Amino acid sequence: MTTISERDASIALPGEPAFEAATQVFNLIAPATPAAAVTVRTVEQIRDALGHARSEGLGVRMHTTGHASATTRPMHDALLIRTLMDGGVEIDAERRVARVPAGTRWGAVVEAAAPYGLTGPHGSSPTVGVVGYLLRGGLSFYGRATGLAVNSVRAVELVTADGEHRRVDAASDPALFWALRGGGGGFGVVTAVEIDLFPVAKVVTGAAYWPAEHAGRLLAAWLAWAPDAPREASTSLRVFNLPPVPEVPPVLAGRPMVCVDGAVLSVGEDATAAEQAAAELLGPLRSVAEPVMDSWATTTLAGVLEAHMEPGDPLPIVGDHMLLGELGADGAAAFLRLLGEGSGSPLLVAGLRQLGGALADSHPSGGALDHLDARYAYSGAGMPMPPTTVEEIREHCAKVRAGLAPWDTGRTVPSFVEEIGQPQRHLDDDQIAAADRVRARVDPDGLFRGDITPNATALL
Ligand SMILES: Cc1cc2nc3c(=O)[nH]c(=O)nc-3n(C[C@H](O)[C@H](O)[C@H](O)COP(=O)(O)OP(=O)(O)OC[C@H]3O[C@@H](n4cnc5c(N)ncnc54)[C@H](O)[C@@H]3O)c2cc1C
Incomplete structure (x- = not known):
């Protein structure tokens, strides 16, 4: 059974109020039932959480709003990290770019960008989380004009399994940047994304x-x-x-x-x-x-x-x-x-x-x-x-x-995708193999393996 050490005071176990807060989901059919859970606001807290998971022999799973809880693998042997990162949405109106901390919902991005006549590739609901929506493609109500929402991502900041906090873009790590954008997850804990905004007359x-x-x-x-x-x-x-x-x-x-x-x-x-x-x-x-x-x-x-x-x-x-x-x-x-x-x-x-x-x-x-x-x-x-x-x-x-x-x-x-069990496929076999090669490099022990969407890996 999982126990809490002094060092991991913020890690919560079932029944504790902090566990209830960290495991809230949108779809009540699919409650999140990890072995332990934590809400993180800083990179340091994420590193502590990864250390706890390793010492307890747990896998690591991530969510923000829990909108997609029915689409995740069982997590009874995992620590669930709910990202609610510090800092608000930052808008660079000149470059038409927003930096969005993980945990932010689309309503906050639209609100921050609108005074500049800009907006982002959001979907149909203000309460959907920016990170989960983008990592999974994102079908926007501007999509036929602006393309799949994930194409707007310029950079992803994440903590990988080794505890390193990286800012990944097309120049710094092209393979990881490619895989993060729709590759099926399992690469690390995203702390923020930078996205292109577009002007709307x-x-x-x-x-x-x-x-x-x-x-x-x-x-x-x-x-x-x-x-x-x-x-x-x-x-x-x-x-x-x-x-x-x-x-x-x-x-x-x-x-x-x-x-x-x-x-x-x-x-x-x-x-x-x-x-x-x-x-x-x-x-x-x-x-x-x-x-x-x-x-x-x-x-x-x-x-x-x-x-x-x-x-x-x-x-x-x-x-x-x-x-x-x-x-x-x-x-x-x-x-x-x-x-x-x-x-x-x-x-x-x-x-x-x-x-x-x-x-x-x-x-x-x-x-x-x-x-x-x-x-x-x-x-x-x-x-x-x-x-x-x-x-x-x-x-x-x-x-x-x-x-x-x-x-x-x-x-x-x-x-x-509505449920984990439904047939799903969004990558070709060579893309799955390429995403798995990136996973093997950035997560050799498979700490985040449970987070990978079905049919996006040959590792499970
Ligand atoms: C009312 C409603 C309206 C919707 N409208 C649309 C729409 O118009 N278009 C559309 O495309 N989709 C839509 N969706 C679906 C929604 O985009 C997905 O459910 C999406 O995955 C939600 O992201 P989230 O972060 O809010 O959810 P979460 O359940 O919190 O996260 C989903 C997944 O994203 C990953 N993830 C989340 N945070 C992190 C992190 N910090 N680091 C690493 N991985 C992370 C994890 O794999 C997690 O399982 C809608 C859903 C609802 C309920």
Whole structure:
């Protein structure tokens, strides 16, 4: 059994308040249950934690917000380090770069950058942690304009297994820098990242909702627009079955709904480009039927984080994810048969995130994962609340997976993976071998091995 030595006073064991704080997760289905846990704020504390793990014969795992707790390997034989590093977000407006300490959530980066007319490649929620999102690819609501979010990383600061605090960039250690960017983890404890920001002249964002009876025509219109849409636009189409609870606007609750949301931005001087692109998307959709709720409008940079209406508080979530190819009429029909009105789907939400644009472009100096060869990122999730059970949700996820198999690319985005057990693949065999060579160099004893995402290593 693990014991605490004098030196490791900040290491907490199950049942202690500091353990509860360090092991908080977002997905209540997957509590973090390590042998011991610690919240660190300094490099020195990380070194102490690594020393403790070694002396106790424990592996080391990392997290920040615990958003991805359902995607991690069991950690009963590990020390979990929660990084909440000191210092705030630093913005260098001239170079358009932000230095972001590990533990920071995207809302804080957007808030710090917005006064300079800059923003970062955030996703749909202000509460997602910057580090975990970037290391796993990061599918941004600006993605079709700016590419996979991980391509914005200029440098990673981390403590490696030998206790060294390194600043890794393309010049200092090209192989480690390559592997850190989407290589599957297991390289060390990240303490900060430096990321490129980009200027935004104007952004139009929002969400429009229709009763599901219009789903067929809305999906057809959205799929007809999506492949050749301007890169300024990144959207999703989702099917909702929301319960009548106080957090849900009554007009959306208790019946299936279809939603199209996203962001359209003007990067350069021409502020009208965003409005024009948004009008091209929304015109045909609004002519199918009048939305029952429609928040699409020109907004602030912070407003983009609110448009998707993501839950802020921890919830029990069970879900699945696939990267899909072109759907066509058959794929659209299959999607609605499995998830639309009358499908009997117990999922609260299931949708397609529009890919292509810059998301499909290889980055000239990109890392292990730098683009996506797929048309749509599917994700679907349910909440086990009486009378719906975990088993029912899993069963339906499997049914959707089988039904959409003809369009499944077999690839996944690590940041979209919902559960450790779902099929996942984001690297080719030669990339996996290259990432493992880096691991063998920087972590020869496999201290961080448990942190590696499935199918990103041949070592486990
Ligand atoms: C409401 C919601 C909305 C989302 N929206 C999007 C979206 O729009 N686009 C998208 O791509 N994804 C999205 N996600 C998924 C999210 O990006 C992933 O769950 C991501 O992994 C979360 O990162 P985190 O640091 O917050 O999570 P954590 O669970 O804290 O970390 C995830 C993993 O990152 C690694 N890690 C974290 N911190 C460190 C560290 N300091 N050092 C080394 N490794 C570390 C570890 O491997 C850890 O297991 C969303 C998730 C939720 C719950």
